[in-house]
Amino acid sequence: MSNDKPMRLKLHVWRQAGPNAAGSMKEYVAENVNPHMSFLEMLDVVNDGLEAKGEAPIAFDHDCREGICGMCSMVINGVPHGGHKGVTACQLHMRHFKDGDEVYIEPWRAKAFPVVKDLIVDRGAFDRIIASGGFVSVATGGAPDANALPIPKRDADAAFDAATCIGCGACVAACKNASASLFVGAKVSHLAHVPQGHPERAERAKNMVAQMDKEGFGTCSNLSQCEAVCPKGITVKVIAELNRELAKAQAK
Amino acid sequence: MSEATATSMDDTLLAKWMRFANSTIGSKMIMAVTGMGLWLFLVAHLAGNLTAFLGKDTFNHYAEALHANPPLLWAVRLALLVGFPLHIFTAIRCAQINRAARPVEYAFANKTPVNPAATTMILSGGVVLAFLGYHLAHFTWRLTGPMPEPFNPYDMLVKGFQQPLIAVFYIAAQILLAGHLAHGLYSMFQHLGLHGQRWTPGVKKFALVVGYGLCTAFSAVPLFVMLGVIK
Numbered sequence A: 001m002s003n004d005k006p007m008r009l010k011l012h013v014w015r016q017a018g019p020n021a022a023g024s025m026k027e028y029v030a031e032n033v034n035p036h037m038s039f040l041e042m043l044d045v046v047n048d049g050l051e052a053k054g055e056a057p058i059a060f061d062h063d064c065r066e067g068i069c070g071m072c073s074m075v076i077n078g079v080p081h082g083g084h085k086g087v088t089a090c091q092l093h094m095r096h097f098k099d100g101d102e103v104y105i106e107p108w109r110a111k112a113f114p115v116v117k118d119l120i121v122d123r124g125a126f127d128r129i130i131a132s133g134g135f136v137s138v139a140t141g142g143a144p145d146a147n148a149l150p151i152p153k154r155d156a157d158a159a160f161d162a163a164t165c166i167g168c169g170a171c172v173a174a175c176k177n178a179s180a181s182l183f184v185g186a187k188v189s190h191l192a193h194v195p196q197g198h199p200e201r202a203e204r205a206k207n208m209v210a211q212m213d214k215e216g217f218g219t220c221s222n223l224s225q226c227e228a229v230c231p232k233g234i235t236v237k238v239i240a241e242l243n244r245e246l247a248k249a250q251a252k
Numbered sequence B: 001m002s003e004a005t006a007t008s009m010d011d012t013l014l015a016k017w018m019r020f021a022n023s024t025i026g027s028k029m030i031m032a033v034t035g036m037g038l039w040l041f042l043v044a045h046l047a048g049n050l051t052a053f054l055g056k057d058t059f060n061h062y063a064e065a066l067h068a069n070p071p072l073l074w075a076v077r078l079a080l081l082v083g084f085p086l087h088i089f090t091a092i093r094c095a096q097i098n099r100a101a102r103p104v105e106y107a108f109a110n111k112t113p114v115n116p117a118a119t120t121m122i123l124s125g126g127v128v129l130a131f132l133g134y135h136l137a138h139f140t141w142r143l144t145g146p147m148p149e150p151f152n153p154y155d156m157l158v159k160g161f162q163q164p165l166i167a168v169f170y171i172a173a174q175i176l177l178a179g180h181l182a183h184g185l186y187s188m189f190q191h192l193g194l195h196g197q198r199w200t201p202g203v204k205k206f207a208l209v210v211g212y213g214l215c216t217a218f219s220a221v222p223l224f225v226m227l228g229v230i231k
């Protein structure tokens, strides 16, 4: 039988009433934390307590709570998503903590991700980068046969690996330079590996990089902090691919 | 009319490359290419230094041969005079972009694991720059350090490194340079888009061995002068 003993944790949480309000770290005590809870469920319980006292609950982003949507976004003890391999904050379980632990919870920090409230940041910059990539040429009409467009297994695998990006932004949050290279690399790599992405390939790389720079993300110093925290295990290979795609687009 | 078309085409081509050079990724490619040039220079420089182990005559002969070939000497100097400032200027520009990209720091330190040599490139680079100034003042302009009478390059080197302070300073600068070069060599591959699942781990190890190896070899000359092997 696993250890079900409830824990008591001391939380330090970033509280900020709005985009232009001054924020600060506030202390809370989380009582009766069940080790089977997820990190977000632990926060739900803390929020129930705050509301019961008439205080404003801690605002945080979440949606699927099963590690696929990329909404949850918090830096836990200095590491985005808490630093367990392949795990988003919503999938992080409280069994990784010990009774009496102190836990620091902060929003993603980047100029391009302004704080909306408490732990919620505006990740519209990612949406604008995606939009700048433009459309993908597809043949409309009846659904083609599955094998009508042969794609080598290696390319299909590479495209799928890159396509697992859920756009959570942990890469930016972890990077000392707040660089979005892993995210943009994943998006560019994904479409560069499949024939559907070829007609707009060069323009896409140029436009997405231009938008990335315009949003105010930092430069890549090959620190690999992004790779260390990516819940989907995307590697810095996609950054090298992004660099290559941009160089090829430039030479055209 | 045709003239106007030609200039506007030049304009767009120039504009296209300026935009590239200004982009974060283009900037890092400039770092990579100038870094590669600096690497090549250091390897050639080291080969020259190591002739000190072959004795006074060989070393002086090498120094003489180098200066007897002004086209080569000036080609290298010119490349360095363009490449080095470009490397430094781009480094500073990137550092500014990076600082601006995170205006509010984490209250609890960023604990995502990272290689310290990689995060201190500006610092190690700055120390190398300071060292370079001293190094030029010492061996190229001969403004400082003990000079032999009558002058010859070998005795200048030996007399210089027989001062422990000078020798230790040279070796210390090499240790910092090693970290810069090791991360720089791996980084160069990434920035130029060269990555392979199978061989990138090898590149990382190679960069460590070559980066630290090069600096160990550079340090060997002052070290062996201190030990009295080169005299």
Ligand code: HEM
Binding pocket: A220, A221, A222, B028, B031, B032, B033, B034, B035, B036, B038, B039, B040, B042, B087, B088, B091, B092, B094, B121, B122, B124, B125, B126, B128, B129, B130, B180, B181, B183, B184, B185, B187, B188, B189, B191
């Ligand atoms: C003197 C002052 C120098 C400064 C301020 C400087 C600064 C930097 C910085 C900040 C980077 C990191 C770029 C990044 O964030 O990824 C870098 C990269 C590099 N540096 Fe230097 N550096 C200097 C000297 C040198 C020297 C003497 C060499 C000689 C070999 C060198 C070789 C490299 C290489 C190969 C890279 C990798 C380029 C890349 O990132 O692709 N640097 N330098």
Ligand code: FES
Binding pocket: A061, A062, A063, A064, A065, A066, A067, A068, A069, A070, A071, A072, A088, A089, A090, A091
């Ligand atoms: S809430 Fe969807 S990934 Fe965490």
